[in-house]
Amino acid sequence: MAAGCEPAATPRREPATTLDSLRALGYADWDEDADPAQAGVTRHDRELASPGVQLFTDEESTVRAVAMDGSAVHTWHVPEWTRCEHVELLPQGRIAVLSVDEGVSVLEPNGDVVWSRAAAAHHDIAPLASGELLVPVHDEHEYAGRIVRFDSIARVGPSDTQLVWSSRERMQELSVLHPPTPLDRPAREMPDQMYDYYHLNSVEVLPPSTLAEADDRFRAGNLLVCLRNVNLILVLDASDGAVLWHWGPGELDAPHMPSLTPDGTILVFDNGRHRGWSRVLEVDPRAKAITWQWRADPPESFYTELRGSAQRLANGNTLVCESERGRAFEVTRGGEIVWEFWNVLLEGKRRRIYRMTRVTVDEARGFR
Numbered sequence: 585m586a587a588g589c590e591p592a593a594t595p596r597r598e599p600a601t602t603l604d605s606l607r608a609l610g611y612a613d614w615d616e617d618a619d620p621a622q623a624g625v626t627r628h629d630r631e632l633a634s635p636g637v638q639l640f641t642d643e644e645s646t647v648r649a650v651a652m653d654g655s656a657v658h659t660w661h662v663p664e665w666t667r668c669e670h671v672e673l674l675p676q677g678r679i680a681v682l683s684v685d686e687g688v689s690v691l692e693p694n695g696d697v698v699w700s701r702a703a704a705a706h707h708d709i710a711p712l713a714s715g716e717l718l719v720p721v722h723d724e725h726e727y728a729g730r731i732v733r734f735d736s737i738a739r740v741g742p743s744d745t746q747l748v749w750s751s752r753e754r755m756q757e758l759s760v761l762h763p764p765t766p767l768d769r770p771a772r773e774m775p776d777q778m779y780d781y782y783h784l785n786s787v788e789v790l791p792p793s794t795l796a797e798a799d800d801r802f803r804a805g806n807l808l809v810c811l812r813n814v815n816l817i818l819v820l821d822a823s824d825g826a827v828l829w830h831w832g833p834g835e836l837d838a839p840h841m842p843s844l845t846p847d848g849t850i851l852v853f854d855n856g857r858h859r860g861w862s863r864v865l866e867v868d869p870r871a872k873a874i875t876w877q878w879r880a881d882p883p884e885s886f887y888t889e890l891r892g893s894a895q896r897l898a899n900g901n902t903l904v905c906e907s908e909r910g911r912a913f914e915v916t917r918g919g920e921i922v923w924e925f926w927n928v929l930l931e932g933k934r935r936r937i938y939r940m941t942r943v944t945v946d947e948a949r950g951f952r
Contacts, residue, residue, distance in 0.1 A: 603766045605838065605857055606813055608733050608780040613643050613936055622911075622926040625654035629922035633914055634897040637948040638925065639679075640912075640940040641668045647681060647691075649948065654925060658951050660695050669938050672709045677950025680709050680717055688717055688740055693951035699742035707785040708841075710807070716741040718748070718807070720784045725752065727781070729771035735784035737807070749825040751782045751811070757826070758782075762814040762833045786810035786841045790819070795848030799870055801828040802844070810842050810852070817842040817852060819869075831872050836865075838889075841939065845896040849875060853892040853904070861887045864894045864904055864915075878902065878915050893939040903942050910934040 630652075637657050638650045645666055649658040662668050665683030672680045677693040682705050689700040703721055710718040717740045722733045734752035738745050751758065767779055788808040790796070796803045806828065807820040815836040819829040831850075832839065838857035842850050850867045863879035863886075880886030891907030897914065901922065905912045910927035927935045 602858070606765065606767055606779050606781070608778040620929055620932065623929055625652070625923070625925050627913070627921060627924040628652060629920075632901070632916060632920070632922040634899040634901050634903075634942070636897075636942040636944050638912070638940050638942055639671050639673060640937050641671055641681070642935060643667065643669060643938060647671045647679060649951065650925075652923065657948065658693070660691055662689060662691065663697060664700060665689065670707065670709055671941075672711055673941075673943050673947060673950075674711055675950070677952075679951075680711060682706070682709050682719060688719055690717075690742075701740050701742070701745060703738060703740055703745055705738075705740070708787050710787045710789045712739070712789065714741075718787050718789065720787060721747075722780075722784075724778065728767060728769065729774055730767065731774075731778045732767060733778060733780045733783075735782050735811075737784070737787055737809070749807075749820060751784060754825065754827075758811075758814075758816070761818075761827065761830050762811075762816055765814060780813060782814060783812040784809060785812050788843055789822075790844055793844060793846070793848055795844070795869070798848075802848075802869065808842055808844060808850070810839055812838050812840065815839060817850065829869060831867065831869070835874075840891060841893040843895065851894050851896050851902065853894045855888060855890070855892055857889050860884060862892060862906070864902060876917065878904070878919060891936070891938050893941075895941055897942060898944065903940065905937055905940045907937055907939070910936045912937060912940040 641647050645662045647660040651657050662681050665686045667684040668681050669684050670682045679691050681689050684706050685704050687702040688705055690698040705719040705721055707720050720735050721738045722735045724731050724733055736747045737749040739748050790806045792804040805822045810817050815832045817832050818827050821828050836854050838855040840853040842852040845851055850869050852865050854863050854865050856862045861883035863877050865874050866876040868875050888906045888908040893905040895903040901914050901916050903914050912925045913921050914923035915921050927937050
């Protein structure tokens, strides 16, 4: 286990109760406990940090690209949508932007809209070679006496939207992979509150890899997804949606953003919503064993109850986003923090960051 060095104190929150954690609640945009002394880039070791440009949204209608020193590199203003949550860089400097429950757009570097589609989209975007996008979407159903959201994966393009996988249709297959949830117990009366059964918060199209050469379950094109509310990460067969691999219950606690690394491992942000502290894990998927982790010392000083992300960088470091505090940092395998960024402050509150990703200098040339 690698530990962080001199972590900033995190305001302590009470861990979520099991039923509370299944409520379909919106995410707040601001951290009320922000320290005004922390803003912009507060740490940068130029020898140990991986160079690049950071992409993130303001969760309203702006996408930002900032340099390693925190200076602005580029800004996109997204027309129509007002709850822009996540951005992915596409070829030729284009970007794909997802706005919660509104839709997705593809923009040119100058901000012109290439195409845009309305959808009940949320959390993530997985670009396809065809130019279409895979995104999580949801709808509501009555289940065990409650109104419950169930997630699907949709293929969204400039002219149509097609569902390619449905968690509700796959409940029988999924139910044997995790313990029952409180939503499986019938409600005594129909509550006003809406609940969220699986909360699919991540979808990634697996790239070619040495892992795929050794194990066909992880072949390029299959889907790596995360079901937060049942602590499951899965690999789905791209051809028929069947579960090929799974891991998480008993180890993960409300996770986010699993991703396949170039070394054939899976990196995942483990929020710890019930235990009250977060960590980043690296897992050998064939052995289903944790091979590396980062957590703070003490563990409670690093905690984001909701959201959060981890990205393996080209030099082997990991970019971590502590979303609820509006903080991102880069950590080495030995646990040293070599770059740190705090989001903007306004009237004493800090804008939270859903997810920050770093693109290479070469990739950023498409929009600079």
